[in-house]
Amino acid sequence: xxxxxxxxxxxxxxxxxxxxxxxxxxxxxxxxxxxxxxxxxxxxxxxxxxxxxxxxxxxxxxxxxxxxxxxxxxxxxxxxxxxxxxxxxxxxxxxxxxxxxxxxxxxxxxxxxxxxxxxxxxxxxxxxxxxxxxxxxxxxxxxxxx
Amino acid sequence: xxxxxxxxxxxxxxxxxxxxxxxxxxxxxxxxxxxxxxxxxxxxxxxxxxxxxxxxxxxxxxxxxxxxxxxxxxxxxxxxxxxxx
Numbered sequence: 001x002x003x004x005x006x007x008x009x010x011x012x013x014x015x016x017x018x019x020x021x022x023x024x025x026x027x028x029x030x031x032x033x034x035x036x037x038x039x040x041x042x043x044x045x046x047x048x049x050x051x052x053x054x055x056x057x058x059x060x061x062x063x064x065x066x067x068x069x070x071x072x073x074x075x076x077x078x079x080x081x082x083x084x085x086x087x088x089x090x091x092x093x094x095x096x097x098x099x100x101x102x103x104x105x106x107x108x109x110x111x112x113x114x115x116x117x118x119x120x121x122x123x124x125x126x127x128x129x130x131x132x133x134x135x136x137x138x139x140x141x142x143x144x145x146x
Numbered sequence: 147x148x149x150x151x152x153x154x155x156x157x158x159x160x161x162x163x164x165x166x167x168x169x170x171x172x173x174x175x176x177x178x179x180x181x182x183x184x185x186x187x188x189x190x191x192x193x194x195x196x197x198x199x200x201x202x203x204x205x206x207x208x209x210x211x212x213x214x215x216x217x218x219x220x221x222x223x224x225x226x227x228x229x230x231x
Contacts, residue, residue, distance in 0.1 A: 102201070103163075103167060104167070104170055104194070104197055104198065104201070107167050107170050107171050107174070108170075108174060108194075110171075111171055111174050111175060111178070115178065123164065123167070123168050123171070126167065
């Protein structure tokens, strides 16, 4: 599937890839397809600065998206939603101490994250991910390695 | 056998806890692949309930027994999912 998308993005002009296609891809595929799109922009005659994304912009956008997704998953987790004291889910809120979850819930949240980002997180790293900020850092490191 | 702030586990307990969490994760992943929505939610709730009920066990033998039961349930779940496909 990855090969198909890479080939498709290499041939296609930018803008012809639909949003639904992108949302169904895993981040790994997105990285490669973005590279193809940028390459086309470089090679095309109409080289406008607005259509060319610098690498730092891309990285910032990714961070914001990852943070959004992580926070959404945690907010929609039923034990957090039904918590009577309605704690605020922020990047620094500790899952166990602030949100009152236990290690079983932590495992569940990480499984949902694995599903969302399509990346398998090894068991040894489960205990390290205690706040959304750590989770975002971890995911970004992994995405950067891909 | 929850790791509270002041309790430090010895190596065997630590490995056992790790196994329990791994079994929980594997069962949850198997549950997520169930197509039928109501059945899937039922299985997830049953899993959570079972694990949480045994959360406070402290004797190693009891924990091992529950862990074995969990692994057997996982195998049953996986075979019934494969049969349903």
